[in-house]
Amino acid sequence: xxxxxxxxIEVFLNGLMAxxxxxxxxxxxxxxxxxxxxxxxxxxxxxxxxxxxxxxIQNGQVPFAHLINAIFGTxxxxxxxxxxxxxxxxxxxxxxxxxxxxxxxFVFRHLVGQxxxxxxxxxxxxxxxxxxxxxxxxxxxxxxxxxxxxxxVCLPQGMNSWIDETTFNLFGxxxxxxxxxxxxxxxxxxxxxxxxxxxxxxxxxxxMRAVADDHQAALSVGVSLNFIxxxxxxxxxxxxxxxxIMWGAKSGVQFSLSLIALKALPVLMLGGFTSIxxxxxxxxxxxxxxxxxxxxxxxxxxxxATENWFxxxxxxxxxxxxxxxxxxxxxxxxx
Amino acid sequence: xxxxEAGDFNTTYAEDQQTFPIKFDRYRYYLVLxxxxxxxxxTVNDYWVNSIFMPxxxxxxxxIGLNILVGYCGQVSLGTGGFMAVGAYACYKLMTAFPEVSMxxxxxxxxxxxAMVGVLFGLPSLRIKGFYLAVATLAAQFFLVWLFNRxxxxxxxxxxxxxxAPERDTFGITITGPNTEAWAAYAFCLVFTIFSAYVARNLTxxxxxxxxxxxxxxxxxxxxxxxxxLRAKLTAFAVSSFFIGISGALFFSIYLGAxxxxxxxxxxxxxxxxxxxxxxxxxxxxxxxxxAAFLVLLPVALKVVGVDILGWPTDIVAHLQLVIVxxxxxVFLIAEPHGIAQLWRVAKERLxxxxxxx
Numbered sequence: 001x002x003x004x005x006x007x008x009i010e011v012f013l014n015g016l017m018a019x020x021x022x023x024x025x026x027x028x029x030x031x032x033x034x035x036x037x038x039x040x041x042x043x044x045x046x047x048x049x050x051x052x053x054x055x056x057i058q059n060g061q062v063p064f065a066h067l068i069n070a071i072f073g074t075x076x077x078x079x080x081x082x083x084x085x086x087x088x089x090x091x092x093x094x095x096x097x098x099x100x101x102x103x104x105x106f107v108f109r110h111l112v113g114q115x116x117x118x119x120x121x122x123x124x125x126x127x128x129x130x131x132x133x134x135x136x137x138x139x140x141x142x143x144x145x146x147x148x149x150x151x152x153v154c155l156p157q158g159m160n161s162w163i164d165e166t167t168f169n170l171f172g173x174x175x176x177x178x179x180x181x182x183x184x185x186x187x188x189x190x191x192x193x194x195x196x197x198x199x200x201x202x203x204x205x206x207x208m209r210a211v212a213d214d215h216q217a218a219l220s221v222g223v224s225l226n227f228i229x230x231x232x233x234x235x236x237x238x239x240x241x242x243x244x245i246m247w248g249a250k251s252g253v254q255f256s257l258s259l260i261a262l263k264a265l266p267v268l269m270l271g272g273f274t275s276i277x278x279x280x281x282x283x284x285x286x287x288x289x290x291x292x293x294x295x296x297x298x299x300x301x302x303x304x305a306t307e308n309w310f311x312x313x314x315x316x317x318x319x320x321x322x323x324x325x326x327x328x329x330x331x332x333x334x335x
Numbered sequence: 336x337x338x339x340e341a342g343d344f345n346t347t348y349a350e351d352q353q354t355f356p357i358k359f360d361r362y363r364y365y366l367v368l369x370x371x372x373x374x375x376x377x378t379v380n381d382y383w384v385n386s387i388f389m390p391x392x393x394x395x396x397x398x399i400g401l402n403i404l405v406g407y408c409g410q411v412s413l414g415t416g417g418f419m420a421v422g423a424y425a426c427y428k429l430m431t432a433f434p435e436v437s438m439x440x441x442x443x444x445x446x447x448x449x450a451m452v453g454v455l456f457g458l459p460s461l462r463i464k465g466f467y468l469a470v471a472t473l474a475a476q477f478f479l480v481w482l483f484n485r486x487x488x489x490x491x492x493x494x495x496x497x498x499x500a501p502e503r504d505t506f507g508i509t510i511t512g513p514n515t516e517a518w519a520a521y522a523f524c525l526v527f528t529i530f531s532a533y534v535a536r537n538l539t540x541x542x543x544x545x546x547x548x549x550x551x552x553x554x555x556x557x558x559x560x561x562x563x564x565l566r567a568k569l570t571a572f573a574v575s576s577f578f579i580g581i582s583g584a585l586f587f588s589i590y591l592g593a594x595x596x597x598x599x600x601x602x603x604x605x606x607x608x609x610x611x612x613x614x615x616x617x618x619x620x621x622x623x624x625x626x627a628a629f630l631v632l633l634p635v636a637l638k639v640v641g642v643d644i645l646g647w648p649t650d651i652v653a654h655l656q657l658v659i660v661x662x663x664x665x666v667f668l669i670a671e672p673h674g675i676a677q678l679w680r681v682a683k684e685r686l687x688x689x690x691x692x693x
Contacts, residue, residue, distance in 0.1 A: 039466050070647045110669040117411060120466065121613055122668045124606065129661025135654040262602070265470045273466065308481050312474030319463050319471060331464075335556045 010176060011295040012288055017181035019287020021246060024188045025264035026271065026279035027195070028239040033273045034212040035232040038108065039120045042127040044261020046096075046237055049134045051244030051253045053095050055145050056138040057088040063137045085146075089241070096237030097230075104230045131258060140255065145248035184246040191242060192280060195235070204231060212274075266315035272325030281326060286311045338686040354536060371525060376518040384517040385590075391631045392524040393585045396531045398611040398623035400578030405609070406617035407539055408571035409551030410460050414472035416604035417479035418576050420596050421449045422583025424489050427498045430511075430588065431491060438505045442527065442584045449580020450573040452479075457572030461565060464554075476602055483596040499593035511588045520589050527585060531578050536620050538574065547571050548618075610660065614667050616676025625675040633660070 025043060032040045056063065060079040069075060083091070107126065111119055199205040210218040211228045219225060247257055267286050271278025290310045297306075324331050338359045345351040355361040379388065397415060404412050426445035429436070456475040463471050483489045490498045502512030509515050510523045538544050546567040549557035558564050587594045594600075607630065615626020634656055641652035671677055685692075 066648070066651055070651050107665055107669070114668075114672065116465065118668055118672055120469070121609070122665055124609075125661045125664030125668065127661070128657050129665065132654045132657030132661060136651065136658065140650065140654065262473065265473060269467055269470050302485070305481060305485065309474060309477035312471070312477055316459055316471045316474045319467055320459055323462050323464070323467065325467075333555050335553065335559065
């Protein structure tokens, strides 16, 4: 097998893995958009907030320690214990549900019936607010995130040596694939299947789809909109937590984590804002597309770092021909 | 008591159609202009110009530009930072290529170049609408910043990858570079701010502005009554980008002096200007000024209170600022979706009846 082709396949596989992570973030957007028509820009910051909360709880940090120290002149930092990952994740889920309730109760309940663009801007405000709160609560320095099920059984790091050896024996060239990416793909697949099952087969899931279809009709058959919205924001918070764990374990928990929301936007445009399969397919296309473009055209001819904009340009060109995205509902406009 | 139209008789069409039909408004406007032109330049010092007046004036131009696109024409754009970068780099290339030409011409040309780039990135708006367009404009933001970072021609092959403004003058007065007098920089920015506000105000109340607003309210209906969406949208993109380009050129050449593109014109700048027009008021020129003033003064005020008076560490104050800006945006959207401009309008309605409201 020629070298160049092997490299290309490796890049392709890595793009696929990155695409899975993009899809994971995009999923949170789609959930909220379908159920409430809110385009939630804060999804990325929610992932950051969830990951920081997880790290903070794990390490037993005192929330708002810096602020308390600055105001009262004290010197508190940690409780001096560390919490098992599993418990910490559960506690973080509780925090995210509380956040979902607060967001619904204090922000979006007052904005029902406003134009979509106003709702979008409110989520940008929410993103700023959450980012500031997360920094104040847990400190803004770079943290490393390790999630361990038991002593020694942690999220794997580094490259997968098995794939490396097997492919080396088969093709004479060892593929470099990150262990963490493989785990992330599996987790994402489970999450998607779980969400689809939840939406299809449970009472709450059915109510959720009813709300997505028609608010008023759902209200008239006795679905509580308020409950569904809190449910959807909690689910989005949970998805954000999973995305936060995966990205946080990969590159550390810091501000740049919230920028994955920006990466998820072209994915959404490509797949359509209202489609869960669209988010996944779009994520894979973007992940593979930007890695391949960088490898084949960007790095050799354009000076590299094309990943910053390629996804947007791809989505832009795509939309010019199909304005509702791959799987989006057809846009019908009436006067 | 003072603020009413009673006794204010218009006898010509010109008088009837003037921007400030109420006498009190008109005199207030003249007073603001008088203070800005005659009083301020002779009394300001370096600190006031650099931390308050210049950012305010420059952001006001950018906010007017974005408000034309978002507030008047309804095309949400997140590419402001990228367009400001175009203005800055165009200005830099012109300044270094033609050192003897006046800065006025350079800044205006930079605006013109940005307008062309804006039209280019505005073309998809004919097919893509709403959120999809907002995300599509992010393509402009990231692509342009990447472009200026990657191709050394844009920063004249300088080793640091930065662009820094050489010393240039206009009418014999130095206005860029380290030897600039504070008042000169202030006056230069002021001229462009007044020019932008004047042009924007008169465009938006003329036939062009009415077409933009028709497109904003419902584009299909506008098309049916004979508004050409291609021309309306593209003129909005062009005019908007022209102002944003001017503000970018001023931001680089007069205010900062040296710029690293990713840092000065990143996505944060796009959001900052967007927040200005949300808080100030969409679809209002006064709102653009109010929003710019608010978001320029807020960090300064917080810094004075937090760092200088309470003695907190700067990073905590910076985080608090994020929290406060986020909260303010949410509060404004809930309580007054039309921003400070609407508060001002309501206050004026009240004032007309004051002190006998019935």
